[in-house]
Amino acid sequence: MTADQIRAHIDPIRHEFAEPRSLVLPALKFAQTEKGHLTREDLEAVSAATGFSAAFVESVASFYDRLYLEPTGTRVVSVCVTLSCMLRGADEVWERLCDREGVSHHGGTTGDGRITIQEAQCLGYCDRAPCIQVDADETVGPMTPESAGQLVDDLRVAPAPDEFWR
Amino acid sequence: MADYAPVDATVDNLVTFELNGRTVSAPPGTMLVDAAYAAGVEVPIFCYEPRLGPPIGACRMCLVEIEGMRGLQTACNTPVAQDMVVTTNSPNVKDAHDGILELLLVQHPLDCPVCDKGGECPLQDRTFRFGPGKSRFVEPKRHWPKPLELSSRIALDRERCIRCFRCVRFSQEVAQDGQLTMQERGAASEITTFSGDAYEARFSGNIVDICPVGALTSIPYRFVARPWEVTNTPSVCGLCPVGCNTELTTREGDLKRVTGRDDPNYAVEEGWLCDKGRWGYDIIHSPTRLQAPVIREAAGDRTASLEDTLPAVAGLVAGRRVGILLGGGATLEEAGIALDLASGALAGAVVSRLGIPAGGLSALRARPSADLGEIDEADVVVVVGGDPAAQQPVVELRLRKARRFGATVIGAGPRPHALETLGEFTRSAPGALADAIGTFGAPVAAAANPVVLWDEADLAADPAAVDALDALLSGTPNARQIELGTDVNGAGLQALGISTDGVLAAIADHALDALVCVHADPLGAAGRTAWADALASFDGPVVALATHETATTARADIVLPAFTMWEQDGTIVSMTGRAQRLRPGAQGPDEAAAGWELLVALAHYLGAPPVYRTAAAAFAYTAARTPALAGLTADVIGTEGARIGTRPDVSDGSRGVAEGAGLELVATHDQFGDVQTADSHALRTAFQPPAVRVHPATAAAGGIEAGALVVLTSPIGRSERLPLIADDRVPEGVVLAPLGAPGAPVEGALAVDRHRIRVRMERG
Numbered sequence: 001m002t003a004d005q006i007r008a009h010i011d012p013i014r015h016e017f018a019e020p021r022s023l024v025l026p027a028l029k030f031a032q033t034e035k036g037h038l039t040r041e042d043l044e045a046v047s048a049a050t051g052f053s054a055a056f057v058e059s060v061a062s063f064y065d066r067l068y069l070e071p072t073g074t075r076v077v078s079v080c081v082t083l084s085c086m087l088r089g090a091d092e093v094w095e096r097l098c099d100r101e102g103v104s105h106h107g108g109t110t111g112d113g114r115i116t117i118q119e120a121q122c123l124g125y126c127d128r129a130p131c132i133q134v135d136a137d138e139t140v141g142p143m144t145p146e147s148a149g150q151l152v153d154d155l156r157v158a159p160a161p162d163e164f165w166r
Numbered sequence: 167m168a169d170y171a172p173v174d175a176t177v178d179n180l181v182t183f184e185l186n187g188r189t190v191s192a193p194p195g196t197m198l199v200d201a202a203y204a205a206g207v208e209v210p211i212f213c214y215e216p217r218l219g220p221p222i223g224a225c226r227m228c229l230v231e232i233e234g235m236r237g238l239q240t241a242c243n244t245p246v247a248q249d250m251v252v253t254t255n256s257p258n259v260k261d262a263h264d265g266i267l268e269l270l271l272v273q274h275p276l277d278c279p280v281c282d283k284g285g286e287c288p289l290q291d292r293t294f295r296f297g298p299g300k301s302r303f304v305e306p307k308r309h310w311p312k313p314l315e316l317s318s319r320i321a322l323d324r325e326r327c328i329r330c331f332r333c334v335r336f337s338q339e340v341a342q343d344g345q346l347t348m349q350e351r352g353a354a355s356e357i358t359t360f361s362g363d364a365y366e367a368r369f370s371g372n373i374v375d376i377c378p379v380g381a382l383t384s385i386p387y388r389f390v391a392r393p394w395e396v397t398n399t400p401s402v403c404g405l406c407p408v409g410c411n412t413e414l415t416t417r418e419g420d421l422k423r424v425t426g427r428d429d430p431n432y433a434v435e436e437g438w439l440c441d442k443g444r445w446g447y448d449i450i451h452s453p454t455r456l457q458a459p460v461i462r463e464a465a466g467d468r469t470a471s472l473e474d475t476l477p478a479v480a481g482l483v484a485g486r487r488v489g490i491l492l493g494g495g496a497t498l499e500e501a502g503i504a505l506d507l508a509s510g511a512l513a514g515a516v517v518s519r520l521g522i523p524a525g526g527l528s529a530l531r532a533r534p535s536a537d538l539g540e541i542d543e544a545d546v547v548v549v550v551g552g553d554p555a556a557q558q559p560v561v562e563l564r565l566r567k568a569r570r571f572g573a574t575v576i577g578a579g580p581r582p583h584a585l586e587t588l589g590e591f592t593r594s595a596p597g598a599l600a601d602a603i604g605t606f607g608a609p610v611a612a613a614a615n616p617v618v619l620w621d622e623a624d625l626a627a628d629p630a631a632v633d634a635l636d637a638l639l640s641g642t643p644n645a646r647q648i649e650l651g652t653d654v655n656g657a658g659l660q661a662l663g664i665s666t667d668g669v670l671a672a673i674a675d676h677a678l679d680a681l682v683c684v685h686a687d688p689l690g691a692a693g694r695t696a697w698a699d700a701l702a703s704f705d706g707p708v709v710a711l712a713t714h715e716t717a718t719t720a721r722a723d724i725v726l727p728a729f730t731m732w733e734q735d736g737t738i739v740s741m742t743g744r745a746q747r748l749r750p751g752a753q754g755p756d757e758a759a760a761g762w763e764l765l766v767a768l769a770h771y772l773g774a775p776p777v778y779r780t781a782a783a784a785f786a787y788t789a790a791r792t793p794a795l796a797g798l799t800a801d802v803i804g805t806e807g808a809r810i811g812t813r814p815d816v817s818d819g820s821r822g823v824a825e826g827a828g829l830e831l832v833a834t835h836d837q838f839g840d841v842q843t844a845d846s847h848a849l850r851t852a853f854q855p856p857a858v859r860v861h862p863a864t865a866a867a868g869g870i871e872a873g874a875l876v877v878l879t880s881p882i883g884r885s886e887r888l889p890l891i892a893d894d895r896v897p898e899g900v901v902l903a904p905l906g907a908p909g910a911p912v913e914g915a916l917a918v919d920r921h922r923i924r925v926r927m928e929r930g
């Protein structure tokens with residue numbers, strides 16, 4: 001993504017951020033919508049658009065789980081593994097989903113490159129634990145290992161999103 | 167110690183508080199750690215480093231008990247308050263020290279026996295003094311491939327990092343190169359650069375000095391020495407006229423490392439060195455280093471011993487009309503002895519120096535001056551001409567600091583440079599600085615504490631600007647000035663009243679029979695064409711006292727090998743007028759000697775032994791006869807330096823009128839473009855090969871595309887072929903060309919007195 005595109009996105013919201021550094025986050029999230037992850041060029045564009053050094057921009061991106069510095073699958077599936085979800089069987093959902101999709105229990109991207117599975121911390125859906133969020137879409141739950149598998153199968157055949165909001 | 171800020175207890179309205187049962191005072195605003203340290207109580211710290219800006223409280227090592235406050239408090243970011251009751255040695259605090267150190271060491275490899283920092287490591291020392299002595303952590307530790315090369319000069323061992331953020335803050339806040347950051351989070355955090363690029367910056371080496379553990383090490387120093395087998399000697403950097411205070415680490419007579427001092431000189435460099443000052447010492451072992459005297463005879467060159475050579479030199483110069491030419495880096499001792507020779511054993515000898523004539527600048531130099539440290543307190547800083555970031559590197563850090571403290575930075579000059587982003591800078595045409603100076607009058611007059619930095623070369627070539635600046639300074643009594651000088655000891659040689667006139671004219675007039683060059687390379691310096699012409703018809707003997715082979719040593723009949731500034735005693739005066747002492751941190755070649763010793767020996771062989779036998783005595787003798795050095799002795803100068811008095815007014819030439827036609831030649835000096843860098847293994851990736859720069863329109867007007875090789879021809883001489891770079895920040899009609907590059911490619915087109923020159927630029 002180009003610095004100009006990023007500027008066009010952040011200029012209207014600039015006034016909402018008292019601390020200029022805070023703008024780096026929305027800029028990064030927007031830059032990521034193009035490819036689903038951030039390349040060196042994207043980081044440089046964010047740096048140019050926000051005025052912070054590329055190294056600083058990259059350090060911010062590296063801090064957050066939902067900003068990706070490596071390519072991901074077309075869709076990212078985040079399985080909540082925090083307390084409420086765990087108590088309600090998130091560990092089983094997680095492990096069975098990883099096994100089913102052939103990724104390690106640390107998560108990862110499926111061999112066909114369609115799906116990235118990752119752990120997430122409390123998604124605020126404790127009342128529907130255990131829950132799963134796809135990209136930055138609505139969170140769904142309660143899940144079972146079977147419904148989680150079905151969710152992934154559905155995502156596989158669904159058309160790729162135009163923009164990757166994660 | 168740089169870890170703690172100095173506390174000035176002489177001010178009024180001190181705050182009084184209780185520290186471990188004692189009553190202690192400190193100025194308001196002092197951080198508790200500093201007040202305690204000044205009172206003899208060490209509160210252990212890691213992340214705190216007062217030179218890096220406001221404390222960030224990242225490591226939690228400095229916890230103390232403060233009555234009335236819940237829990238323990240971090241003393242590094244808690245200012246003292248009246249009647250505060252502080253305890254730093256209670257069981258609670260001891261418990262906290264144990265806990266924090268155990269935590270900091272959880273992932274630490276404890277590989278002190280193979281760590282370069284071992285023996286001088288704050289983490290090691292404080293663990294011994296304040297730590298628990300035992301860890302309960304039995305789980306496997308985190309491992310990283312080690313070490314990672316951050317650059318060709320700095321290695322990073324991520325396992326040892328305690329994430330204190332000091333290096334990051336140096337890069338982001340002090341040097342503002344923006345390159346170092348902490349990435350990831352928690353246990354995975356690591357210091358890195360953008361996408362793992364090399365950390366190439368002008369001041370990168372300072373992070374090695376401030377890292378409180380062995381995570382950042384200097385690659386040239388890795389596994390080279392142990393703290394208990396080295397000696398550390400306070401000295402001064404002689405690679406530019408800033409005169410940063412250094413510490414030389416010597417092992418078995420060899421210089422192994424140059425660092426900032428633990429006790430920084432806050433008036434000068436504040437403990438920061440530029441990378442050239444830190445790693446440029448490689449030149450000691452350069453292949454061009456002179457190892458033994460050379461006597462050049464019809465039958466060919468032969469090397470000889472000093473014992474045989476010095477009488478030969480005496481024989482060549484005795485009873486003749488001698489010219490002694492001093493280089494800009496010759497020490498006060500060397501220059502003083504040269505003057506003694508000229509009034510004694512070599513009566514009537516002409517002594518002059520290479521460099522920019524002082525005539526015309528004396529008035530500016532006599533205006534109230536400041537040390538670099540005083541830039542910190544300025545509210546308005548004006549930069550007139552020059553390119554301090556490249557030519558007087560550490561000045562850059564001071565300007566950035568002043569800006570951080572809220573100073574307004576303004577300036578003008580013919581060169582685009584790295585500090586122009588700090589404030590409002592205008593690009594002036596060469597020789598037209600006066601207009602810009604006129605616009606500085608209002609902001610300087612309105613300031614409480616203005617500091618004006620002015621470039622020696624630019625002002626000397628622009629008399630109207632000198633007048634304008636002098637008027638500005640005389641009209642604002644609270645303004646102080648700092649000269650951005652050119653020569654390492656230029657100010658010292660001026661203090662002795664040595665002019666740039668004399669030797670060259672005397673040679674041209676056939677008024678000399680012999681020439682002695684002392685650390686001077688006239689055939690490689692600005693104006694070398696004129697020197698080459700003069701020496702071509704000079705049939706007297708030429709003696710060159712030098713550290714390295716130069717164009718002049720190649721022409722000399724006798725070459726005397728001298729010690730470098732890392733190997734000898736001596737005194738040099740920084741551009742701000744601070745006399746500081748060089749001390750030897752290395753043993754020079756066996757058949758070489760310190761320049762001052764060679765000159766003293768020469769006096770002996772001439773049958774006129776001087777009254778002094780040591781460098782300190784030679785200095786005292788010179789100082790006693792020099793008004794500008796009145797009261798100075800080696801002891802008075804000490805390790806911190808001392809300011810000299812007003813330099814005598816020497817009228818050696820006035821300039822300002824441009825000679826020739828075509829593009830105006832503006833000389834530059836790249837920090838990493840000179841012979842020292844080219845010869846340094848450690849700095850090899852930093853070397854900037856010489857090139858000339860013009861505005862794209864200027865290149866187009868000449869029909870020359872970027873990248874082509876060009877030659878500059880002035881009425882005086884020609885440059886070598888250099889690649890052309892198009893840069894739209896260069897004013898049109900101007901060509902920027904670097905001095906000091908290996909082989910002196912540009913110097914031949916310049917005038918000896920550096921007056922303004924216009925050149926023809928042609929494809930070469």
Ligand code: SF4
Nearest residue numbers: 327328330331333377
């Ligand atoms: S590398 Fe050294 S200075 Fe930098 S954060 Fe780690 S311990 Fe601190």
Ligand code: SF4
Nearest residue numbers: 403406410440443560
């Ligand atoms: S700024 Fe000058 S004096 Fe200081 S370290 Fe660098 S070269 Fe040496």
Ligand code: FES
Nearest residue numbers: 080085123125126
């Ligand atoms: S713990 Fe999973 S949504 Fe809160």
Ligand code: FES
Nearest residue numbers: 223225226228242
């Ligand atoms: S020294 Fe106080 S928190 Fe690090």
